[in-house]
Amino acid sequence: MERTSFKSVFIAVFIGTALLVVALLFNTHRPQRDTQQPQAEFVRATGKCASCHLRETAAVVHQFERSKHASLGVSCLDCHRPVAGQQDYAHRGFTLAKQLSAKNCSQCHPSEYQQFLRSRHAAPAWAAVYGASDFSAAQIAHAEKYHQGAVQRPANKLAMLEGDSATAVGCAGCHDIGKPNADGSIGNCTDCHARHSTSVALARDPQTCGQCHMGPDHSQIEIYHESKHGVLFSTQRNTLNLSATPRELTTADMPIPTCATCHLSGLDGLRVTHDTTERLSYWLFAAISHKRPTYVQGRNAMQEVCLKCHAATHVDNFYTEAEQVVADTNTKVKAGKELMQELRAEGLLTAKPFDEPIEFLYFDLWHYYGRTAKHGAYMGGADFVQWHGNYELLLKMIKMKEMARELRQRQDKR
Numbered sequence: 001m002e003r004t005s006f007k008s009v010f011i012a013v014f015i016g017t018a019l020l021v022v023a024l025l026f027n028t029h030r031p032q033r034d035t036q037q038p039q040a041e042f043v044r045a046t047g048k049c050a051s052c053h054l055r056e057t058a059a060v061v062h063q064f065e066r067s068k069h070a071s072l073g074v075s076c077l078d079c080h081r082p083v084a085g086q087q088d089y090a091h092r093g094f095t096l097a098k099q100l101s102a103k104n105c106s107q108c109h110p111s112e113y114q115q116f117l118r119s120r121h122a123a124p125a126w127a128a129v130y131g132a133s134d135f136s137a138a139q140i141a142h143a144e145k146y147h148q149g150a151v152q153r154p155a156n157k158l159a160m161l162e163g164d165s166a167t168a169v170g171c172a173g174c175h176d177i178g179k180p181n182a183d184g185s186i187g188n189c190t191d192c193h194a195r196h197s198t199s200v201a202l203a204r205d206p207q208t209c210g211q212c213h214m215g216p217d218h219s220q221i222e223i224y225h226e227s228k229h230g231v232l233f234s235t236q237r238n239t240l241n242l243s244a245t246p247r248e249l250t251t252a253d254m255p256i257p258t259c260a261t262c263h264l265s266g267l268d269g270l271r272v273t274h275d276t277t278e279r280l281s282y283w284l285f286a287a288i289s290h291k292r293p294t295y296v297q298g299r300n301a302m303q304e305v306c307l308k309c310h311a312a313t314h315v316d317n318f319y320t321e322a323e324q325v326v327a328d329t330n331t332k333v334k335a336g337k338e339l340m341q342e343l344r345a346e347g348l349l350t351a352k353p354f355d356e357p358i359e360f361l362y363f364d365l366w367h368y369y370g371r372t373a374k375h376g377a378y379m380g381g382a383d384f385v386q387w388h389g390n391y392e393l394l395l396k397m398i399k400m401k402e403m404a405r406e407l408r409q410r411q412d413k414r
């Protein structure tokens with residue numbers, strides 16, 4: 001009798017514990033939000049994908065759980081269902097798009113997509129490498145309205161010389177931000193927002209822009225790191241509210257600017273823009289920098305951002321000094337360009353690009369050091385204006401003159 005009762009208590013406890021363990025196991029396999037605040041609507045929309053994907057690609061579900069999309073009930077299917085022009089396939093009882101693009105996001109964010117489409121991040125970025133041939137006539141016409149000559153252009157000569165694999169994995173690794181998609185849309189939004197976290201905090205982090213805006217030809221991230229702004233950001237970032245809702249972002253959330261603050265954010269009532277051209281006044285990336293057609297609007301729009309944190313005299317002085325660096329850099333690059341033109345006229349260089357050492361030297365002169373000096377001046381990088389900029393401009397010009405002398409001497413001896 002005693003033994004049976006012990007046995008039945010043991011069995012009851014065992015079964016009870018086992019049930020509890022099973023229930024716990026089951027719950028840990030459900031999305032956190034689902035278990036903490038079960039909402040019928042959310043479970044209906046996302047539950048099936050999420051409960052299965054917690055066994056397959058769990059990280060995707062955990063990233064999604066933390067997103068604003070999840071908290072607002074945007075479901076897996078809202079993004080993954082095919083939209084017009086996309087190929088579909090059957091997947092576990094659902095119909096999904098084979099390849100997602102900016103078009104899926106633009107269903108719910110049409111104005112962000114339209115702004116993005118006007119920017120150089122769209123068609124011009126792809127055309128900078130591959131030329132116009134991958135775009136439709138309508139796409140070319142749209143982009144050329146805002147950036148004349150930026151899409152209607154031949155493929156890049158250096159890229160073509162380096163070959164397909166270098167271009168596909170190298171150049172396109174950054175320039176695919178504006179890749180034309182099979183569904184007729186352009187580019188992707190996930191380079192800055194990521195697929196499942198889709199967060200503004202990520203997009204506001206300078207490192208996100210620094211994925212592509214880095215290296216000697218566009219050292220923006222390096223310049224930022226050494227600027228007062230960048231130093232303050234790295235020491236005080238945990239005091240900032242990087243997740244603030246864009247339309248409500250104030251200098252209380254972010255008293256220190258990141259790339260996004262100056263180029264895209266709506267700060268203290270300014271309008272958010274996905275057109276990164278709106279606040280620019282010069283074509284700094286060009287060998288010789290001219291004013292953009294939108295010079296006045298661009299300068300004013302950027303200064304409006306500075307003025308949220310600085311006094312007008314401070315900003316005016318900064319711009320006067322930076323414009324002087326642009327003018328002086330133009331003079332130095334022009335001297336190099338004229339020397340190249342003389343050598344060509346004298347028949348000392350072939351018509352082919354990038355087949356003689358002096359062509360590389362001239363390319364480095366403007367493409368690395370000229371640009372760096374100008375970018376450093378506008379974004380607070382003294383070292384880049386000086387040692388990675390003007391010092392190298394001087395050195396490369398002396399080397400170019402030496403090479404020109406040698407070419408001319410060889411000609412005389414013949």
Ligand code: HEC
Pocket residue numbers: 048049050052053056057076077080091092094096
């Ligand atoms: C019953 C399980 C199950 C369900 C339900 C399910 N999936 Fe999947 N899904 C999988 C498996 C398994 C894979 C393959 C994973 C791998 O390759 O490691 C997969 C792959 C995927 C892929 C990648 C496809 C590729 O090859 O590029 C996507 C996207 C995806 N699922 C989205 C979804 C979405 C969205 C839903 C809900 C609408 C969903 N899945 C529902 C099991 C499921």
Ligand code: HEC
Pocket residue numbers: 046049050053057060061064069074075076077078079080098099100101190195196198
């Ligand atoms: C905000 C839109 C959005 C939502 C919401 C979303 N996804 Fe995705 N997902 C994407 C994008 C964009 C990709 C990249 C797909 C591509 O390149 O075709 C992707 C890719 C994937 C992949 C392939 C990942 C890889 O790296 O191989 C899986 C699996 C997936 N999603 C599952 C899910 C599941 C499950 C959910 C819901 C819990 C979900 N997604 C919600 C946009 C979304």
Ligand code: HEC
Pocket residue numbers: 068069072074078079104105106107108109189190193195198199200201243244245246
């Ligand atoms: C079914 C509609 C829908 C789709 C599809 C969708 N979103 Fe959203 N998204 C929303 C809604 C709703 C909000 C909240 C808007 C608000 O706060 O005003 C939002 C907010 C956002 C935010 C701001 C998040 C924050 O932290 O404030 C970003 C960034 C974003 N979406 C990016 C994307 C990207 C990128 C895609 C495509 C991969 C996408 N969305 C697809 C509906 C959608």
Ligand code: HEC
Pocket residue numbers: 124125128129150156158159162167170171172173174175211212213214215217218284285
């Ligand atoms: C690490 C990322 C990255 C790689 C790799 C890269 N680029 Fe760029 N490229 C950029 C960024 C960022 C800019 C914008 C520079 C600026 O505005 O200051 C740019 C600007 C340009 C421009 C000037 C803008 C224009 O529209 O004329 C050209 C041309 C260009 N890149 C071509 C190429 C080619 C060709 C390759 C490969 C041989 C390449 N890029 C590789 C990131 C990259």
Ligand code: HEC
Pocket residue numbers: 120121124125126128173174175176177191192203204208209210211212213259260263264276277280
């Ligand atoms: C995936 C790579 C990539 C990322 C990420 C990226 N960019 Fe760019 N960006 C480019 C390329 C490529 C260009 C040059 C396009 C052209 O002119 O051909 C460019 C150009 C620009 C320009 C110059 C536009 C003009 O009119 O000349 C600005 C400003 C800019 N980006 C700011 C940013 C900021 C700010 C971020 C982060 C929030 C960012 N970018 C993230 C690749 C990227």
Ligand code: HEC
Pocket residue numbers: 206209210213220221222224229257258259260262263279280281282283284285286298299302378379
């Ligand atoms: C304090 C504000 C500020 C910050 C922070 C900032 N920029 Fe800039 N940026 C500027 C100004 C001002 C210019 C020059 C604008 C002009 O042409 O009038 C500029 C120019 C540029 C250009 C050059 C476009 C061209 O014509 O070649 C790019 C690209 C760019 N910034 C990207 C970035 C990236 C990426 C970061 C972060 C790593 C960043 N910026 C941080 C203010 C800022």
Ligand code: HEC
Pocket residue numbers: 102105106109112113116121188189190191192193200203204245246247249260261264265266267272274
């Ligand atoms: C160059 C990087 C970059 C790209 C590419 C990009 N975004 Fe953004 N996006 C940002 C930044 C930075 C913010 C936050 C702006 C701020 O700080 O106020 C943002 C904010 C947003 C928001 C919130 C806006 C609001 O007013 O609440 C949405 C929605 C959004 N992006 C959607 C998209 C969509 C859709 C695409 C593709 C068409 C896209 N983004 C491409 C950088 C980017």
Ligand code: HEC
Pocket residue numbers: 228229232251254255256257261262302303305306307308309310315318380
């Ligand atoms: C969100 C606020 C914010 C924005 C926007 C901003 N700055 Fe700053 N800036 C700061 C802070 C904070 C410092 C550090 C001041 C200190 O030393 O206490 C600083 C420092 C500087 C400095 C170096 C210190 C000095 O006074 O010499 C310069 C130059 C500068 N900013 C120029 C600009 C320019 C130009 C713009 C616009 C293109 C701009 N800033 C946009 C907050 C901002």
